[in-house]
Amino acid sequence: xxxxxxxxxxxxxxxxxxxxxxxxxxxxxxxxxxxxxxxxxxxxxxxxxxxxxxxxxxxxxxxxxxxxxxxxxxxxxxxxxxxxxxxxxxxxxxxxxxxxxxxxxxxxxxxxxxxxxxxxxxxxxxxxxxxxxxxxxxxxxxxxxxxxxxxxxxxxxxxxxxxxxxxxxxxxxxxxxxxxxxxxxxxxxxxxxxxxxxxxxxxxxxxxxxxxxxxxxxxxxxxxxxxxxxxxxxxxxxxxxxxxxxxxxxxxxxxxxxxxxxxxxxxxxxxxxxxxxxxxxxxxxxxxxxxxxxxxxxxxxxxxxxxxxxxxxxxxxxxxxxxxxxxxxxxxxxxxxxxxxxxxxxxxxxxxxxxxxxxxxxxxxxxxxxxxxxxxxxxxxxxxxxxxxxxxxxxxxxxxxxxxxxxx
Amino acid sequence: xxxxxxxxxxxxxxxxxxxxxxxxxxxxxxxxxxxxxxxxxxxxxxxxxxxxxxxxxxxxxxxxxxxxxxxxxxxxxxxxxxxxxxxxxxxxxxxxxxxxxxxxxxxxxxxxxxxxxxxxxxxxxxxxxxxxxxxxxxxxxxxxxxxxxxxxxxxxxxxxxxxxxxxxxxxxxxxxxxxxxxxxxxxxxxxxxxxxxxxxxxxxxxxxxxxxxxxxxxxxxxxxxxxxxxxxxxxxxxxxxxxxxxxxxxxxxxxxxxxxxxxxxxxxxxxxxxxxxxxxxxxxxxxxxxxxxxxxxxxxxxxxxxxxxxxxxxxxxxxxxxxxxxxxxxxxxxxxxxxxxxxxxxxxxxxxxxxxxxxxxxxxxxxxxxxxxxxxxxxxxxxxxxxxxxxxxxxxxxxxxxxxxxxx
Numbered sequence: 001x002x003x004x005x006x007x008x009x010x011x012x013x014x015x016x017x018x019x020x021x022x023x024x025x026x027x028x029x030x031x032x033x034x035x036x037x038x039x040x041x042x043x044x045x046x047x048x049x050x051x052x053x054x055x056x057x058x059x060x061x062x063x064x065x066x067x068x069x070x071x072x073x074x075x076x077x078x079x080x081x082x083x084x085x086x087x088x089x090x091x092x093x094x095x096x097x098x099x100x101x102x103x104x105x106x107x108x109x110x111x112x113x114x115x116x117x118x119x120x121x122x123x124x125x126x127x128x129x130x131x132x133x134x135x136x137x138x139x140x141x142x143x144x145x146x147x148x149x150x151x152x153x154x155x156x157x158x159x160x161x162x163x164x165x166x167x168x169x170x171x172x173x174x175x176x177x178x179x180x181x182x183x184x185x186x187x188x189x190x191x192x193x194x195x196x197x198x199x200x201x202x203x204x205x206x207x208x209x210x211x212x213x214x215x216x217x218x219x220x221x222x223x224x225x226x227x228x229x230x231x232x233x234x235x236x237x238x239x240x241x242x243x244x245x246x247x248x249x250x251x252x253x254x255x256x257x258x259x260x261x262x263x264x265x266x267x268x269x270x271x272x273x274x275x276x277x278x279x280x281x282x283x284x285x286x287x288x289x290x291x292x293x294x295x296x297x298x299x300x301x302x303x304x305x306x307x308x309x310x311x312x313x314x315x316x317x318x319x320x321x322x323x324x325x326x327x328x329x330x331x332x333x334x335x336x337x338x339x340x341x342x343x344x345x346x347x348x349x350x351x352x353x354x355x356x357x358x359x360x361x362x363x364x365x366x367x368x369x370x371x372x373x374x375x376x377x378x379x380x381x382x383x384x385x386x387x388x389x390x391x392x393x394x395x396x397x398x399x400x401x402x403x404x405x406x407x408x
Numbered sequence: 409x410x411x412x413x414x415x416x417x418x419x420x421x422x423x424x425x426x427x428x429x430x431x432x433x434x435x436x437x438x439x440x441x442x443x444x445x446x447x448x449x450x451x452x453x454x455x456x457x458x459x460x461x462x463x464x465x466x467x468x469x470x471x472x473x474x475x476x477x478x479x480x481x482x483x484x485x486x487x488x489x490x491x492x493x494x495x496x497x498x499x500x501x502x503x504x505x506x507x508x509x510x511x512x513x514x515x516x517x518x519x520x521x522x523x524x525x526x527x528x529x530x531x532x533x534x535x536x537x538x539x540x541x542x543x544x545x546x547x548x549x550x551x552x553x554x555x556x557x558x559x560x561x562x563x564x565x566x567x568x569x570x571x572x573x574x575x576x577x578x579x580x581x582x583x584x585x586x587x588x589x590x591x592x593x594x595x596x597x598x599x600x601x602x603x604x605x606x607x608x609x610x611x612x613x614x615x616x617x618x619x620x621x622x623x624x625x626x627x628x629x630x631x632x633x634x635x636x637x638x639x640x641x642x643x644x645x646x647x648x649x650x651x652x653x654x655x656x657x658x659x660x661x662x663x664x665x666x667x668x669x670x671x672x673x674x675x676x677x678x679x680x681x682x683x684x685x686x687x688x689x690x691x692x693x694x695x696x697x698x699x700x701x702x703x704x705x706x707x708x709x710x711x712x713x714x715x716x717x718x719x720x721x722x723x724x725x726x727x728x729x730x731x732x733x734x735x736x737x738x739x740x741x742x743x744x745x746x747x748x749x750x751x752x753x754x755x756x757x758x759x760x761x762x763x764x765x766x767x768x769x770x771x772x773x774x775x776x777x778x779x780x781x782x783x784x785x786x787x788x789x790x791x792x793x794x795x796x797x798x799x800x801x802x803x804x805x806x807x808x809x810x811x812x813x814x815x816x
C-alpha cells in the first residue's frame with residue numbers, strides 16, 4: 001500500500017499530543033461509582049473546528065448547542081463532555097441545561113461562549129442533575145493537563161471496557177504535525193454515527209472548511225462503517241479541532257503533503273472505529289467484512305454493513321461456527337445488485353464458497369480460525385470494482401446481559 | 409371493530425379442516441432425532457394457488473421450482489416440504505434435486521408435475537441426501553390423512569418450539585367456508601418474509617388471481633410485519649391453496665361476503681405471524697408495536713419495523729427495563745418524518761412520554777408489566793393518520809445460545 005509510510009504512530013499518544021491542547025477529567029457524580037464522568041479538551045487558541053452529527057431525528061440537546069457554537073466562526077477552543085446521562089429527549093429544560101454547561105465552562109476558562117462545545121452520553125430521557133454538573137465544571141479548569149488525555153478518555157466511557165486513543169505524526173512542509181483522537185462506544189452503535197463520541201485534535205494549520213470536508217470523507221469509511229447493534233443513537237458526534245500551532249504552513253488539498261495528512265487523519269478514524277467495534281457491548285472479537293467486486297462503492301458499503309449487522313452472522317462468529325449460509329443470506333438481502341452465480345466467500349484464508357458453489361473446507365481449521373480475536377470475512381461479488389470494509393463484533397450472552405438491565 | 413364477528417375460530421382446526429385437503433408427515437432422516445422432517449398437503453382436486461416468495465437475491469432452488477409450477481395454470485394440488493436442509497445455495501444440483509422431489513411426489517400421487525410445489529427449510533449450502541428424501545417421498549402418500557394437519561405441522565418445524573396452526577370459518581352465500589393455515593419460524597425472521605413457511609388452505613371457490621391479490625394484501629400487514637432478528641431468509645414463502653369444494657358460489661371482491669372472507673383470511677395470517685414472533689428463537693414474550701398518527705401508512709410501517717427490530721428495545725423487554733429512550737431513539741432513526749415535539753409513548757397503559765416529554769411513571773408497575781408474556785408498545789406521532797402494527801420478540805441469552813451453534 002505505502003499508506004503506512006505516510007505517517008507514524010506516536011507511542012502513548014493522546015488528544016493532548018498535538019501542540020496547544022490540554023485535557024482532563026473528574027468525577028462529578030453522574031456515575032454511581034467514582035469513575036470520571038466529566039471531562040474537557042481545551043486548546044490554547046481558538047481551533048479550526050469541524051463536526052459530524054447523528055442523523056437520528058431526536059438529536060440530543062448538547063449537539064444542537066455545539067452546532068450553534070461552531071456555526072458562529074467555525075472555531076472551538078474547548079469541548080466539554082459528560083457521561084452517564086445523554087441529555088436527550090429532555091425538552092426545553094435539556095437545552096437550557098446544555099447552554100448552562102457551555103456558559104459555565106466558558107466563564108471558567110475566560111472564553112467566548114461560542115468557542116465552547118458540549119456533548120453528553122448515557123441514559124436518554126432523564127434531566128441532568130445540574131447541581132452536580134455545575135460543581136464539576138467549576139473544578140474542571142484546574143484539572144486540565146498537558147498529559148490529561150488519559151483522564152479525558154476515562155471521563156467519556158460508559159459501558160466501554162477499554163480507553164480508545166491514538167496519535168499519529170506526519171511530515172508537513174518539513175515540520176512534524178500530529179493528528180490524535182479519542183473515542184467512546186460501545187452500545188447503540190450503527191452506521192451513520194454510533195453512540196459514539198469521537199474527538200480529533202491536530203496541530204495542523206487548516207481552515208475549518210477543509211477540515212470539515214476531510215472529516216466527512218474519512219467518517220464515511222471509518223466511523224460510519226461500524227455497527228454493534230444497528231441502533232443509531234441520539235447523541236453521536238465526532239468533533240475535530242485544529243490548533244494550527246504545529247507549523248509547516250497552511251494545509252489544504254493543494255498542499256503537496258495533503259495526502260500524508262489525509263492518510264494519517266483517516267488512520268486515526270479507522271483505528272478508533274475498529275476499537276469501538278472490538279469493544280462493542282459484550283464482544284469477544286472484532287469482525288471485519290471486506291466486500292470487493294461490487295457493482296459500485298455504494299453497493300459494497302451497503303452489503304458490508306448488512307453482513308456486519310446480521311445477528312445470525314454475529315452469533316455464528318461468537319460460536320465459532322463457519323455457517324457461511326448466513327453470510328450469503330445477508331449479502332442477498334442487502335437490496336443491492338448481486339450476480340447469484342459468481343459470489344466467492346472466504347473466512348480469513350479459508351475459502352468456503354467459490355462462484356456461489358460450496359467449497360469443501362476443513363471445519364476444524366475454520367472453527368479454530370473463528371475462535372480468534374479477529375475474524376475477517378471476504379466477499380467477492382466478481383461484478384465490478386466497488387469495494388468497502390465494515391467492522392463489528394460478535395453477539396454474545398454478555399450483550400444481552402448488559403442491555404437487559406442497562407439502567408438498573 | 410366488528411371484524412371478529414365476520415368469522416369464527418374453529419376449535420382444533422388445521423390445514424385439513426377445509427374440504428378436500430389431506431396432509432401428513434414422516435421422518436426420512438434429515439433431522440438427527442426422529443422428529444418428522446418431510447410432509448405434504450394434498451388436495452382432492454387441483455386447487456387455485458397463490459404464493460409470495462422471499463425478496464432475498466439468493467432464492468432457494470425449491471422456490472424457483474414452485475413458482476414454475478404455479479405459473480403453468482395457477483393451480484397446485486400438492487405442496488411438499490422438508491425441514492432440516494434448506495436446499496439453498498446448492499447450485500445446479502440443488503435445482504435438479506428440487507425437481508426430482510417434485511417429480512417423485514407427482515408420480516406417487518398420480519399428478520401432473522406442475523400441480524406439485526416444493527419447499528425446504530433448514531441449513532443453507534448443503535446438498536440434500538436424496539436417497540433418504542426419495543425413500544421418504546415414496547412413503548408419504550400412505551401417510552396422508554384427513555386429520556393429518558398436526559403431523560404436517562410437526563414436519564415443518566426447525567428450531568420452533570410450538571406448532572402453529574389455525575382455522576376459521578366464515579359464511580359465504582349461506583355455506584360454511586373454512587380458511588386454515590400452518591406456519592413455521594423461528595430464526596432469520598424479518599419483514600419481507602422471514603425464514604418462514606406459511607401454508608394456507610381454504611375450501612372457498614376463488615380464482616388464483618383474486619387469491620393472489622388477497623394474499624399480497626394480507627401478507628403486507630401480517631407476515632411482513634414480524635421480525636425476530638432482521639435476517640431475511642433465502643427460503644421464505646407463503647402458499648395459499650383453494651379447493652373450491654366448500655360451496656357458496658364463486659368468491660371475488662364483488663361478492664357480498666368478500667369482506668368476511670378477507671377478514672378471516674387476514675386473521676389466519678395475523679395469528680400465524682404473531683405465533684412465529686412469539687416463538688422466535690429464544691423468545692420469552694411477544695412484543696407488539698403499534699404506531700399511530702404517522703405521516704403515512706408507509707411511514708408508520710417503517711417506524712414500527714424499526715422499533716420492533718431494535719436489539720436494544722428487545723433486550724430491554726427481556727430485562728423488563730422500561731427504557732423508553734431506546735424506543736424513541738429507534739423512532740428517530742427510522743428515516744421517516746417525525747415531529748420531535750409531539751411524540752407520545754405508552755407501554756401497555758403506562759404513559760412514559762407525552763408530547764416528547766418524559767412522564768413520571770411507576771417504575772415498579774412498568775417492570776411488572778414488562779415481565780408479562782405480551783408487551784404492547786404504543787407510539788403516537790400526532791402528525792397524521794398513518795398507522796401500523798408490527799410484532800417481534802425479546803432478545804435473550806437463549807437466542808445467542810441457539811445461534812452460536814446452530815449447525816452443531
